[in-house]
Amino acid sequence: xxxxxxxSLGRMRRAAALFTAAVVAAIAATSACAQNLSAQAAAVVSVxxxxxxxxxxxxxxxxxxxxxxxxxxxxxxxxxxxxAADQRVRPAGALEDPMLxxxxxxxxxxxxxxxxxxxxxxxxGLSQKLPYPGKRALREQVAAKDxxxxxxxLRETTNRVVRDVKQAYFDLALTDETxxxxxxxxxxxxxxxxxxxxxxxxxxxxxxxxxxxxxQLGRMSEELLRMERERPVMEAELVRxxxxxxxxxxxxxxxxxxxxAAFDLEALQQTVLRERPQLLGLQSAIERSGKTLELARxxxxxxxxxxxxxxxxxxxxxxxxxxDMVSFxxxxxxxxxxxxxxxxxxxxxxxxxxxxxxMLRAQQNEVxxxxxxxxxxxxxxxxxxxxxxxxxxxxxxxxxxxxxxxxNVSRADVLMLLDSQMTLFGYDISRAKELVNFNKALAxxxxxxxxQMF
Numbered sequence: 064x065x066x067x068x069x070x071s072l073g074r075m076r077r078a079a080a081l082f083t084a085a086v087v088a089a090i091a092a093t094s095a096c097a098q099n100l101s102a103q104a105a106a107v108v109s110v111x112x113x114x115x116x117x118x119x120x121x122x123x124x125x126x127x128x129x130x131x132x133x134x135x136x137x138x139x140x141x142x143x144x145x146x147a148a149d150q151r152v153r154p155a156g157a158l159e160d161p162m163l164x165x166x167x168x169x170x171x172x173x174x175x176x177x178x179x180x181x182x183x184x185x186x187x188g189l190s191q192k193l194p195y196p197g198k199r200a201l202r203e204q205v206a207a208k209d210x211x212x213x214x215x216x217l218r219e220t221t222n223r224v225v226r227d228v229k230q231a232y233f234d235l236a237l238t239d240e241t242x243x244x245x246x247x248x249x250x251x252x253x254x255x256x257x258x259x260x261x262x263x264x265x266x267x268x269x270x271x272x273x274x275x276x277x278x279q280l281g282r283m284s285e286e287l288l289r290m291e292r293e294r295p296v297m298e299a300e301l302v303r304x305x306x307x308x309x310x311x312x313x314x315x316x317x318x319x320x321x322x323x324a325a326f327d328l329e330a331l332q333q334t335v336l337r338e339r340p341q342l343l344g345l346q347s348a349i350e351r352s353g354k355t356l357e358l359a360r361x362x363x364x365x366x367x368x369x370x371x372x373x374x375x376x377x378x379x380x381x382x383x384x385x386x387d388m389v390s391f392x393x394x395x396x397x398x399x400x401x402x403x404x405x406x407x408x409x410x411x412x413x414x415x416x417x418x419x420x421x422m423l424r425a426q427q428n429e430v431x432x433x434x435x436x437x438x439x440x441x442x443x444x445x446x447x448x449x450x451x452x453x454x455x456x457x458x459x460x461x462x463x464x465x466x467x468x469x470x471n472v473s474r475a476d477v478l479m480l481l482d483s484q485m486t487l488f489g490y491d492i493s494r495a496k497e498l499v500n501f502n503k504a505l506a507x508x509x510x511x512x513x514x515q516m517f
Contacts, residue, residue, distance in 0.1 A: 123315070124232055134307070138220060144217075149210045152203060156206070177377045181376070186372050189371050190369060191368075201358040215341070219339075242291060258467075321445060331512060334513075358412075364398070373390075438508065448494060
């Protein structure tokens, strides 16, 4: 047998051995990919059906909400403002301080003597202003309505902070889930790259396949770096809402679950109109405007000033005692400038009440419209998540496995393989986004309803 033929047979044996090894590696990679994808699917299922995991997530989120309610500076400021308004109620209906008056009356200049004239006396007086009956009560009621409005404002701020904490938590969870999916996808692309390199080494693939896999892997690594840089930015918003200062350990979050909450739009609308603190605050403001209008009309009635004084007189020039004197008087203002002072104030109070009524109607319409929007978002997001989990993702995983098997026998190119894997990755990201959108919409519905519902 010629030596050239022997050498050719040796090269063929080595090539066959390399090809066999590549096929085995491809099969192993396919199995690893399938196991990895199955593990991802199992992880998703375990998140949704594991009650203890759901309770742990709820507990973690609840602890963050409790921390925000304790430490958020905006809430503290609103609470102090409410406390200050409550302290203004009693003074608003209180009487003015009485006036004490002391002096000398009818003292002649020449000569300066207190016993020369009969009407010369040392006087001590006391006066008290009394508003027209009903004014003090109305002023106190106006201040009470101001305080009540701020109480509703505090409740609204509390609900908004809770909403913001939940949404920041969900955004951060989406960032972490995206990072996790990017890392998992990068590992799969590295496996594809090794398969392409193995096939290229035995002449079963072109160098372009290797370059395409390397390019896609580089893009995935760049996206991973971008998301890792974005996490501290997302976390900073949550830290702000929690009222934390200085450096702290990273906040651990998990992707929320899909709730089975049912939505009765009509019942939700009634709840919103009945319990939303923002709307209740406007109703309180309308009542406050009514009290202000009554008070403006009361200004047409006079106020009174009661005065009492005691005068002590010295003995006369002959040494005979003089009787002391007392005085009592009532003064009142005359509201004669009605067109210039009283009627404009009445018109102002009427305009303010009508303005507040229109604001209430506008807010009711806006809140109900937002409620319809958020309910529609939750229903659409829930359908999308279920569609991804039951149809799209399983089919996309099968497509990746089929494309990989076809690539191993040269029936598909690497571009098809990369495209099928990136399509699967995109569906995973879309599912996570829809899940977060669903839970963010629930948080928005709770804010609109004015209470925790889910």
